[in-house]
Amino acid sequence: MRRTGTVEIVHPRYLGEALCLVADGGRPLAGGTDLFVRVRRGTETAPCLVFVGELEELRGVRETEAGIEIGAAETHAEILAHPATERFAVLRLALRTIGSPAIRAMGTLGGNLANASPSGDGLIPLYLHEARVRLVSIHGTRELAVEEFILGPGKTALRQGELVRSITIPFPRDGAQAYFRKVGRRQALIIAVASLGALVWADDGVIREARLALGSVAPTVVRPRAVERALVNRPLTVKALTELRDALSSAVRPISDLRASADYRRQVAGNLLLDLASG
Amino acid sequence: MTLRFRLNGRAVTVEAPPGRRLLDLLREDLGLTGTKEGCGEGECGACTVLVDGKPRLACLTAAIQAAGKDVLTIEGLASSGRLHPLQEAFIATAGVQCGFCTPGLIMAAYALLQENPRPTRDEIREYLAGNLCRCTGYAQVAEAVERAAERLR
Numbered sequence: 241m242r243r244t245g246t247v248e249i250v251h252p253r254y255l256g257e258a259l260c261l262v263a264d265g266g267r268p269l270a271g272g273t274d275l276f277v278r279v280r281r282g283t284e285t286a287p288c289l290v291f292v293g294e295l296e297e298l299r300g301v302r303e304t305e306a307g308i309e310i311g312a313a314e315t316h317a318e319i320l321a322h323p324a325t326e327r328f329a330v331l332r333l334a335l336r337t338i339g340s341p342a343i344r345a346m347g348t349l350g351g352n353l354a355n356a357s358p359s360g361d362g363l364i365p366l367y368l369h370e371a372r373v374r375l376v377s378i379h380g381t382r383e384l385a386v387e388e389f390i391l392g393p394g395k396t397a398l399r400q401g402e403l404v405r406s407i408t409i410p411f412p413r414d415g416a417q418a419y420f421r422k423v424g425r426r427q428a429l430i431i432a433v434a435s436l437g438a439l440v441w442a443d444d445g446v447i448r449e450a451r452l453a454l455g456s457v458a459p460t461v462v463r464p465r466a467v468e469r470a471l472v473n474r475p476l477t478v479k480a481l482t483e484l485r486d487a488l489s490s491a492v493r494p495i496s497d498l499r500a501s502a503d504y505r506r507q508v509a510g511n512l513l514l515d516l517a518s519g
Numbered sequence: 520m521t522l523r524f525r526l527n528g529r530a531v532t533v534e535a536p537p538g539r540r541l542l543d544l545l546r547e548d549l550g551l552t553g554t555k556e557g558c559g560e561g562e563c564g565a566c567t568v569l570v571d572g573k574p575r576l577a578c579l580t581a582a583i584q585a586a587g588k589d590v591l592t593i594e595g596l597a598s599s600g601r602l603h604p605l606q607e608a609f610i611a612t613a614g615v616q617c618g619f620c621t622p623g624l625i626m627a628a629y630a631l632l633q634e635n636p637r638p639t640r641d642e643i644r645e646y647l648a649g650n651l652c653r654c655t656g657y658a659q660v661a662e663a664v665e666r667a668a669e670r671l672r
């Protein structure tokens with residue numbers, strides 16, 4: 241949407257109609273907080289945008305026996321306010337840091353996911369909770385683990401004509417401590433230089449299971465599984481975590497960009513780990 | 520296409536291409552120039568309006584996304600010639616200097632007070648973090664919001 245120009249946008253009322261439009265090459269539009277920035281910069285080339293943000297089939301948060309199912313077009317603000325997300329503390333911690341209240345009221349979890357940014361804050365809790373992504377097209381439905389869905393920066397397993405319909409997140413085992421921290425360059429609207437989310441189960445200060453997910457330090461969000469395994473049976477203390485700091489720094493594959501150098505990102509990632517003991 | 524929505528409490532009908540930005544629709548087609556364009560990319564908050572009671576950036580909203588909705592802009596705050604308490608408080612505390620960011624800040628503050636009529640100073644700062652102001656310190660702004668909150672209770 242450049243200043244005077246306009247883009248072609250259609251507003252289908254039903255999922256079936258939307259699926260035909262995206263099968264014909266239309267680009268899904270939800271909150272527009274990523275897509276309209278690309279349109280303005282001239283980097284979005286799709287001939288037509290298909291507004292899916294109000295499709296009933298993509299909306300709502302449902303509690304199921306095994307967990308919750310979040311419609312792809314639910315906004316961050318709606319997810320944060322929904323009582324069913326209370327058991328997913330790390331999801332709430334991460335979504336709360338996205339943009340500003342207006343960005344959270346506009347942007348959706350499905351958009352965050354399909355955008356596949358290595359700094360996508362909504363992705364970190366999805367990796368930690370081993371969420372699954374439900375896809376739909378005119379040919380049917382399929383489901384992928386979030387780690388299979390995200391392929392690289394801006395790259396996903398979405399096929400031409402597919403929409404993200406919902407995201408399912410299993411209930412975590414009881415007793416998880418949730419942690420999320422991001423380091424950025426600015427106070428407001430922090431886009432992460434590095435971020436770390438974690439779920440830690442500990443007994444008497446000894447780690448029984450740890451899941452870590454790092455953002456902005458590799459082409460995708462990463463789970464440093466060797467470090468997760470090495471944390472088991474260690475005390476949750478700064479001293480014990482310090483021993484693993486280097487292992488974590490070398491588990492990441494940061495790129496240098498305008499916001500930070502690769503070395504700085506590696507160092508920040510290591511330091512974020514120590515925060516687990518205090519946070 | 521023909522778009523119908525409510526704007527500052529009144530029903531409006533306008534002709535516009537569906538991809539026109541809500542910002543251009545408001546400023547150019549409907550002559551409401553209170554909503555400002557700073558960055559045009561979601562970073563500054565100058566274009567903040569309320570859609571169905573929630574804050575939205577008009578620079579990243581297509582006209583079609585406002586169809587059937589209730590849109591509130593800075594022009595809709597004053598009623599029968601009286602400024603809204605937020606507007607008065609911003610003037611009284613020198614929260615307005617060049618004024619470019621002010622409509623967006625006031626609309627964001629309005630959204631905050633709808634959600635949370637008794638915000639703490641930290642909550643005010645955090646909520647308004649997406650509204651950049653190059654002139655005032657945020658201290659005046661936070662004070663203005665606190666004052667208005669008291670008057671509105």
Ligand SMILES: Cc1cc2nc3c(=O)[nH]c(=O)nc-3n(C[C@H](O)[C@H](O)[C@H](O)COP(=O)(O)OP(=O)(O)OC[C@H]3O[C@@H](n4cnc5c(N)ncnc54)[C@H](O)[C@@H]3O)c2cc1C
Pocket residue numbers: 267268269270271272273274275276277292298312313337338339340343346347348349350351352353354355359360361362398402403404405429430431432560561562
């Ligand atoms: C000022 C600003 C600050 C921001 N801060 C943050 C931040 O702190 N953290 C963060 O993670 N992000 C941030 N973002 C990025 C953005 O807000 C989020 O990624 C948001 O979740 C995107 O959702 P959306 O609904 O707006 O996506 P859209 O812009 O509508 O779409 C994004 C992409 O996803 C695709 N898509 C959307 N929905 C679907 C669907 N259902 N199926 C298939 N494809 C779909 C679109 O085609 C497009 O390619 C920021 C953006 C701005 C402008």
Ligand code: FES
Pocket residue numbers: 555556557558559560561562563564565566567576577578579
């Ligand atoms: S003009 Fe919309 S956020 Fe800056």
Ligand code: FES
Pocket residue numbers: 614615616617618619620621651652653654655
């Ligand atoms: S008063 Fe000038 S930018 Fe805020």
